[in-house]
Amino acid sequence: MNVPTTVTEAPDALSCPCGSGRSYERCCGIYHRLEQAAPTPEALMRSRYTAFALGGLGGYLVSTWDPGALDPTLTSAALDQRDQQWLGLEIVDVRTAGARATVEFKARFRPRRAVPAGPDQTLHERSRFHRHRGNWLYVDGIIDPPPADSPSRNAPCPCGSGKKAKRCCLQ
Secondary structure (H helix, E strand, O other): OOOOOOOOOOOOOOOOOOOOEEEHOOHHHHHHHOOOOOOOOHHHHHHHHHHHHOOOOHHHHHEEEEOOOOOOOOOOOHOOOOOOEEEEEEEEEEEOOEEEEEOOOOEEEEEEEOOOOHHHEEEEOOOOOOOOEOOEEEEEEEEEOOOOOOOEEEEEEEEOOOOOOHOOOOO
């Protein structure tokens, strides 16, 4: 596991960027410093959002990504970059079924390189997670996902895995 870069932009007096209302030091900071692993898929999603928002935590992002799903071009150094100004996170839905989970979220951002500054944008994603050796890992996500109505057991899983729902997220 890679050790994350030290974060200097979030002293413990500031609220955590994930929107929990707690201080960074007592919220996502404990995961970024590897003091403990995120106990739920939602906590991992919030900590990953915060890592992107703060920048400089590419090592943490890589270490919480399923190694089999990580694009080899996404290095720790590439993930350290802050190409967007992240403005807020909204958790829309969380579904956990055993060792698999989905977290649907909306994250507002403003591209940093837009001159003049364009309007705020929203990333709407349904992220897939799985638990491996007791730790939750990010697998992948569907951008602008279709509504998450409960599928029938024999329908394709809405997470996009290509499996039947009963063999995937409904397990």
